[in-house]
Amino acid sequence: MPTVRLRGPLKRLAGDRAEHAIEGSTVAELLLALERAHPAARGWILDERGVLRPHINVFVNGELGGQETQLEAGDRIEVLPAISGGR
Amino acid sequence: MTELLIGTKKGLFVLEGEPGTPFDVSARAFAGEPVEYALRDPRSGRVLASVTSPFYGPKIWYTDDPAGEWEQSRGVELPAGGESALVRIWVLVTGEGDGTVYAGGDPGVLLESLDGGATFELNRALWEHPTRDKWQPGAGGLCLHSIEPWPGEPDRLAVAISAAGVWLTDDGGATWRRGNEGLNARYLPEDTPADEVALCVHRLGRAPARPERIFMQFHGGVYRSDDGGGTWTDIADGLPSDFGFPLALDPADPDSAYVIPLTADIDRVTPDGIVRVYETRDAGATWTPRGDGLPPEHAYLTVLREAFGHTGQGETLELYFGATSGAVFGSGDAGTSWFDVAGHLPPVLSVAASRSG
Numbered sequence: 001m002p003t004v005r006l007r008g009p010l011k012r013l014a015g016d017r018a019e020h021a022i023e024g025s026t027v028a029e030l031l032l033a034l035e036r037a038h039p040a041a042r043g044w045i046l047d048e049r050g051v052l053r054p055h056i057n058v059f060v061n062g063e064l065g066g067q068e069t070q071l072e073a074g075d076r077i078e079v080l081p082a083i084s085g086g087r
Numbered sequence: 088m089t090e091l092l093i094g095t096k097k098g099l100f101v102l103e104g105e106p107g108t109p110f111d112v113s114a115r116a117f118a119g120e121p122v123e124y125a126l127r128d129p130r131s132g133r134v135l136a137s138v139t140s141p142f143y144g145p146k147i148w149y150t151d152d153p154a155g156e157w158e159q160s161r162g163v164e165l166p167a168g169g170e171s172a173l174v175r176i177w178v179l180v181t182g183e184g185d186g187t188v189y190a191g192g193d194p195g196v197l198l199e200s201l202d203g204g205a206t207f208e209l210n211r212a213l214w215e216h217p218t219r220d221k222w223q224p225g226a227g228g229l230c231l232h233s234i235e236p237w238p239g240e241p242d243r244l245a246v247a248i249s250a251a252g253v254w255l256t257d258d259g260g261a262t263w264r265r266g267n268e269g270l271n272a273r274y275l276p277e278d279t280p281a282d283e284v285a286l287c288v289h290r291l292g293r294a295p296a297r298p299e300r301i302f303m304q305f306h307g308g309v310y311r312s313d314d315g316g317g318t319w320t321d322i323a324d325g326l327p328s329d330f331g332f333p334l335a336l337d338p339a340d341p342d343s344a345y346v347i348p349l350t351a352d353i354d355r356v357t358p359d360g361i362v363r364v365y366e367t368r369d370a371g372a373t374w375t376p377r378g379d380g381l382p383p384e385h386a387y388l389t390v391l392r393e394a395f396g397h398t399g400q401g402e403t404l405e406l407y408f409g410a411t412s413g414a415v416f417g418s419g420d421a422g423t424s425w426f427d428v429a430g431h432l433p434p435v436l437s438v439a440a441s442r443s444g
Contacts, residue, residue, distance in 0.1 A: 009143065040159075044143045047172035048165045055142045085141035 002030055002075040010079060013041040027058050028067035030077060045079060055085025089398060091407055091428070092134065092153075093415065094122035094437035099136055101153045102429060106405055106419025110428045114154035124393050124437040125153075126179040128188065128203060135160075135188065135204045137176035145175050147190060149204045162207040163190070163198065165214075178393060178437075179204075180234040183241035191231035195222055195248045199260065210260045213246075223285045225249035225306070232392055233291035237298045237315075245291060245301060245316040252286035253303075255316050266312070269319035273307050290334040290392055291316075297341035302371070304334045304346055311344075311371050322371025327358045333395030337404045337421060342370040345377075345422060347390045347408060356387035364406070366422050380425030381416060388412055393437035405442070409435025 001021045011018050015038060022037065024030025028050065035042045045056055052058065052067045059078040060069050071077070091102040091110060099122040104110030116122075117138050125136040134153050139145045147160040165173050174193035182189055182199070190198040190207055196214060198207040222229060230249050237243035242259040245266065253266035270286050272279070287306035294300040303310040303319060308329050310319040323329035328348040337343035345366050349355045357363070363378040382388075388410035395408040404421040407428060415428040415435060 043146075043164055047144060048167050048169060049172050050168065051172065053142065053144055081142040 001073055002071045002077055004030060004034060004077040004079060006079055008081070010041060010044060013044060014038040024071055026067065026071060027060065027065055027069045027077065028052075030071060031058075031067070031079075055082045056080070057082045088443055089405060090127065090441050090443065091396065091415070092125035092127060092136075092437075092439045092441075093409060093429075093432060093435055094124050094136070094393070095413075095433040095435055096121050097433035098122055099125050099138075099153065100429075100432055102415075104428070106417060107426050109426075109430075110415075110417075112429075116153050116157065117148075121436065123176060124178050124439070126181070126188075126439050127441045128181050129441065130181065130186075131203050133203055135179050137179060137190065137192075139175050145173050145192065147176055147179070147204065147207065158205070160200070160204055160207055162200075162209075165196065165209065174228055175230070177230045177232045178234060180236065182244075183236045183239065187241065189234045189236075189244075191234050191246060193228040193230045194224070195219070195229040195231050195251055197231055197234070197246055197260065212256075212261055213254065213263055216254075216263060218251075218284055221284055222248065222251035225287050227392075233288065235291050235293040235301060235316075237293070238295050240298075243315075245293065247288035247291045247303075249289065250287035250306070251284050253288055253291070253316050266316035267319075268317060269321075270305060270310065271308060271321065272305075289332045292334045292336045292344065294336055294341035294343075295338045300341050300370075302334055302336065302344040304331050306330070306352060309344075309346060309371065320371075322367070325374040326365055327363075330355075331390075332392040333390055333408060335395050335397045335406055337397075337400055339400035339404075340368065343368050344371065345395070345406060347395060349389065355389050357390075360385050360387050362386045362388055362416075364408070364418075364422055364425075377418075377422040378425070379423065380418075380427075388414070391436055394435050396438040396440040398440040398442045405440060407438050407440050409438050411435060 093100040098118045099116045101114040102110035123137040148157040150157040176192040186203045188200040188204045197210040233247040235245040254263045290304040309323040335345040362381040363376040365374045407417045409415040411434040413432040417428040
């Protein structure tokens with residue numbers, strides 16, 4: 001099962017826990033499952049359309065990915081604010 | 088004591104003071120994030136704030152103490168799985184019903200709360216209006232920025248959208264009709280059909296002592312309606328420019344309005360480097376410049392739509408406005424004289440004033 005790591009407000013919204021082992025064959029599936037498990041985080045990473053917010057970056061095993069990136073058991077996912085949003 | 092809730096590009100600033108002297112910053116919240124608008128609900132004392140995180144999207148928050156913890160309002164979103172996402176909440180307005188709070192935002196949406204802002208629900212009739220596919224955004228997006236309840240009649244509401252004109256409801260938002268007759272959009276062809284909705288209203292203000300009267304700052308034009316927003320008469324004659332955004336009224340005087348003209352849509356600064364507020368006390372027949380205490384020269388300020396607040400009424404009406412330069416100015420005598428409230432805040436997006444004690 002992939003593991004997603006959250007920081008800052010996302011960590012707080014997800015039960016104040018940084019690491020979450022969550023099922024998902026793609027990044028989008030994993031993030032939707034994260035929202036279902038932690039409704040307080042709904043809308044913070046994905047918008048209403050289910051689209052990754054423009055200034056959120058998702059890394060898979062250290063490499064920048066997208067919401068369609070395929071996942072495998074044991075993958076490490078990091079969700080981070082992008083420097084492009086920090087105006 | 089007067090409290091100013093000042094939304095800026097870099098957080099919410101709470102300022103307190105007495106008219107005539109600079110105010111103190113008593114609290115700052117949402118540091119680093121754009122705070123579009125903040126409001127203290129006079130019924131409950133609760134403060135609500137619209138915050139557009141560049142990372143995590145638009146949210147509404149509420150608290151009883153702006154220096155303390157804030158809670159996120161629920162329901163501030165568009166229908167899941169659709170083609171649109173909420174971009175921004177431009178304004179928050181208390182309604183006539185107990186606990187009613189409205190939020191207006193981009194893309195042309197109205198949300199309603201019946202519990203003082205803890206939960207909101209999208210107004211479906213406006214969201215699903217059959218003309219929506221013709222609505223065009225202004226430079227700031229497709230923003231629903233003006234929400235004007237009718238005192239004593241909770242089912243009657245006027246809203247305005249840039250650039251989709253004025254919309255009126257008499258049934259609590261179940262149905263909506265246009266309120267655009269008489270508006271002249273210079274940026275449209277002369278033979279534009281009468282039912283055109285691409286009308287860039289910049290701000291509405293209803294006179295509470297005469298609710299059928301509404302003033303409007305348009306994208307090129309200042310107007311008045313005396314029939315609740317159905318038809319409009321141009322009252323811009325006498326102003327140095329008919330372009331601008333903010334609008335304020337004296338609640339005690341239905342013939343009053345204040346505007347802050349900017350040079351033009353292609354040059355959105357105070358005309359000729361002179362900062363002046365223009366006041367009418369005869370429903371727009373004449374306008375008087377009010378600049379005593381405001382920068383008289385070399386001041387090219389931009390004052391945004393929501394950056395003009397007021398509290399009180401009559402001779403002690405207090406007026407406050409902020410600029411994108413970070414300067415905030417105030418008047419404690421209905422605009423007769425002005426003083427510096429703050430000089431160096433981040434770019435000011437909104438100003439809301441309230442008086443206590």
